[in-house]
Amino acid sequence: DAKTTQPNSMESNEEEPVHLPCNHSTISGTDYIHWYRQLPSQGPEYVIHGLTSNVNNRMASLAIAEDRKSSTLILHRATLRDAAVYYCILRAAYSGAGSYQLTFGKGTKLSVIP
Amino acid sequence: EAGVTQFPSHSVIEKGQTVTLRCDPISGHDNLYWYRRVMGKEIKFLLHFVKESKQDESGMPNNRFLAERTGGTYSTLKVQPAELEDSGVYFCASSRDAGTYNEQFFGPGTRLTVL
Numbered sequence: 566d567a568k569t570t571q572p573n574s575m576e577s578n579e580e581e582p583v584h585l586p587c588n589h590s591t592i593s594g595t596d597y598i599h600w601y602r603q604l605p606s607q608g609p610e611y612v613i614h615g616l617t618s619n620v621n622n623r624m625a626s627l628a629i630a631e632d633r634k635s636s637t638l639i640l641h642r643a644t645l646r647d648a649a650v651y652y653c654i655l656r657a658a659y660s661g662a663g664s665y666q667l668t669f670g671k672g673t674k675l676s677v678i679p
Numbered sequence: 680e681a682g683v684t685q686f687p688s689h690s691v692i693e694k695g696q697t698v699t700l701r702c703d704p705i706s707g708h709d710n711l712y713w714y715r716r717v718m719g720k721e722i723k724f725l726l727h728f729v730k731e732s733k734q735d736e737s738g739m740p741n742n743r744f745l746a747e748r749t750g751g752t753y754s755t756l757k758v759q760p761a762e763l764e765d766s767g768v769y770f771c772a773s774s775r776d777a778g779t780y781n782e783q784f785f786g787p788g789t790r791l792t793v794l
Contacts, residue, residue, distance in 0.1 A: 597779050597780070606787070607785075607787055607788075608683070608770045608772070608785030608786050608787050608788050609722070609770070609772075609783075609785045610784075610785060611782035611783065611784070614780070614782075656779045657779065658779045665710070665712075665727055665734070665735065665777040665778075666712065666724035666727060666735065666738070667712075667714075667722075667724065667772075667783060668724070669714075669721050669722040669723070670721060671721060
């Protein structure tokens with residue numbers, strides 16, 4: 566799997582936007598970019614995913630660079646509940662053994678300041 | 680819709696003992712995955728079931744670990760005998776389909792402590 570690089574930690578003030586970056590310079594043309602997050606004492610949860618175009622859902626937005634070598638997860642208004650570790654994960658778009666697992670890195674620990 | 684449930688939430692055992700973890704996936708989800716995070720390291724994949732069949736067990740660390748999913752519903756992960764390095768949090772996840780587009784729904788995890 567292609568590797569992703571994220572900052573170890575970030576801080577945000579409550580109710581302000583947060584931009585969480587992810588570098589994936591070795592991404593292949595068929596890799597999807599997925600984001601999961603893990604709230605304290607919980608299992609990871611899906612946030613959003615995309616391939617080339619920017620994506621929006623009720624939780625967040627995903628901005629993907631034109632060359633796809635980086636992406637940014639955008640939380641429009643951070644709340645205290647958004648304090649979590651955010652993981653940027655690449656998933657290959659092919660079938661076969663070994664292709665369905667999620668490969669977690671260290672992620673970015675987001676702290677939200679009241 | 681009930682989420683993925685795991686039992687027990689915590690387990691403390693002594694080295695050499697046996698422990699069995701249970702995972703109940705979301706109803707209708709054919710795909711079930713086990714992951715774990717040990718010693719403050721990253722979350723690592725263990726194995727993937729499609730219904731009752733093991734699709735991918737490439738992440739299983741050694742033969743002390745045995746996963747089953749009889750009848751394609753709940754799954755168990757047995758560690759026998761447990762070693763100190765098995766301490767960590769074991770997560771189960773499920774998904775309706777296994778493709779790249781399908782999100783995996785995770786349970787809250789079982790925290791295993793081996794003394």
